[in-house]
Amino acid sequence: MTSGTTTLSNTMDQLLLGVIKSLEKRRGVCDVKISKRPHQKHEILNWEQKHSCLLPDDIKSFYLSTDGFLLQWSAKLNDTKVPVGRMEINAITNVSRITGTGGGKDVPSTRDIESDDDEDDDPDIPHFDSRSRIFELDPCDGHGKVCLVYNGTKTGIPATKASIWFLDRALIWHFLSENFTAYYRLMVMHLGLPQWYYLCTDLGLSPQAKQWFNIYAPLRLNSNQGQLPSESSVDIPVNQVDVGRVFKGKVEKKKAPGQTTLVKKKSGTIPAVKASSGASRSATLANQGFLRPVLK
Numbered sequence: 695m696t697s698g699t700t701t702l703s704n705t706m707d708q709l710l711l712g713v714i715k716s717l718e719k720r721r722g723v724c725d726v727k728i729s730k731r732p733h734q735k736h737e738i739l740n741w742e743q744k745h746s747c748l749l750p751d752d753i754k755s756f757y758l759s760t761d762g763f764l765l766q767w768s769a770k771l772n773d774t775k776v777p778v779g780r781m782e783i784n785a786i787t788n789v790s791r792i793t794g795t796g797g798g799k800d801v802p803s804t805r806d807i808e809s810d811d812d813e814d815d816d817p818d819i820p821h822f823d824s825r826s827r828i829f830e831l832d833p834c835d836g837h838g839k840v841c842l843v844y845n846g847t848k849t850g851i852p853a854t855k856a857s858i859w860f861l862d863r864a865l866i867w868h869f870l871s872e873n874f875t876a877y878y879r880l881m882v883m884h885l886g887l888p889q890w891y892y893l894c895t896d897l898g899l900s901p902q903a904k905q906w907f908n909i910y911a912p913l914r915l916n917s918n919q920g921q922l923p924s925e926s927s928v929d930i931p932v933n934q935v936d937v938g939r940v941f942k943g944k945v946e947k948k949k950a951p952g953q954t955t956l957v958k959k960k961s962g963t964i965p966a967v968k969a970s971s972g973a974s975r976s977a978t979l980a981n982q983g984f985l986r987p988v989l990k
Contacts, residue, residue, distance in 0.1 A: 706756060706875075709882045710765070717767050717779070717885065720910060724775060725768040731761040737786050745791060747827055747844055747853040753874040761785045765886060769906075778906055781886035782832050792828040792841065792861075817846055820859055820867050827853050837889050838862045840870065840877070860891045868895045885911055 710728070717723050738757050742748055749757070762785040768775045784790075820826045820843045827847050832840035839861045844853035858877040860868040870891065871877040884890035887910060889903040899907065907915050 706878060707759065709879065710763070713781075713882050713885060714765070722769045722771070723767055723910075724770050726765070727767070728763060728765040730763045731785060733758055733761045734786075737761070741786050741789065745827065745829070746851075747829075747856070750856055750874060752878075753842070753856075756783070756874065756878070757786050762788070767886070769909075778888065778910075779886035780835055780888075781881055784831055784833075789829045789831060789842065792830060792839070793822065820845060820861075824849055831858070834860075834891065835888075838891065840891060842874075860894060862892075862895065862897065870894055884914055887911055887914075890914075 714726055714728065717726050735758065738749065738754060762783045763781075765779070765781040766777065767779040769778045770776075817825070820828055820841070822828070825845070825847065827844040829842045830839050831842050834840060841859050841861055842856050843859045844856045846855075847853045856874075857872050858870045858874060860870050862868065868891075871880060880894075881890075884893070887903065887906050889899055890907075892899050892903070893914060898904075904915070
């Protein structure tokens with residue numbers, strides 16, 4: 695690996711190590727486990743040749759250091775351990791393509807379900823046809839998919855430029871980041887809490903997921919609904935990782951600017967959180983059996 699690639703790889707390792715240390719200090723957190731697999735350089739080359747796509751330098755750097763990973767952690771409630779956090783990046787062989795092909799005669803394809811509104815012709819929005827090449831990076835524990843998307847592709851021409859998107863269970867696309875490095879930091883910053891990617895949409899979190907955020911990452915709830923964190927809160931110098939800056943939360947004794955006020959209850963204190971927006975669309979998805987967000 696080149697010096698730039700090595701530096702980027704080390705930065706990602708520091709962020710991952712930092713989130714593990716941060717989690718272990720948090721009250722009630724237990725069973726912080728991470729599993730990695732040694733990289734295989736030939737698998738990266740095979741993937742690029744098979745899909746006619748060139749991996750961006752930051753993703754390639756990641757896969758040259760480890761072939762994906764899975765980090766999980768639990769919280770102890772009384773004497774019961776409850777699985778809470780999950781961060782996952784698929785192994786390169788499992789970064790499979792999502793196509794518009796249906797599953798049978800009576801099964802609709804993703805092309806059939808694509809929206810017919812004006813946004814359908816937007817070249818910046820991923821499509822389930824030849825205009826885009828879409829690959830799954832994270833299965834999101836069944837709540838959607840984080841995808842590596844190459845837009846503006848043409849048959850027979852290798853794709854080079856990719857960005858990261860979230861596909862919710864209603865097959866609606868939500869932009870996450872321009873590159874893998876920014877997405878990686880975004881994932882780490884949210885500690886792998888349940889459904890964290892829905893904070894980047896207008897749907898918002900489910901009531902249960904919001905409870906976990908109130909406990910372990912209350913500052914993340916203060917950001918505007920459906921908007922990504924500002925560049926300053928995600929962008930960290932490559933050569934110097936300030937772990938304390940990344941994992942701001944209840945472990946800090948100082949009250950951060952803009953932090954929610956506390957409401958006293960008999961059983962303790964909980965942050966007062968404003969209800970999320972997007973009520974009409976959320977209700978529609980809820981009626982269809984999808985994730986139910988918090989309504990105003």
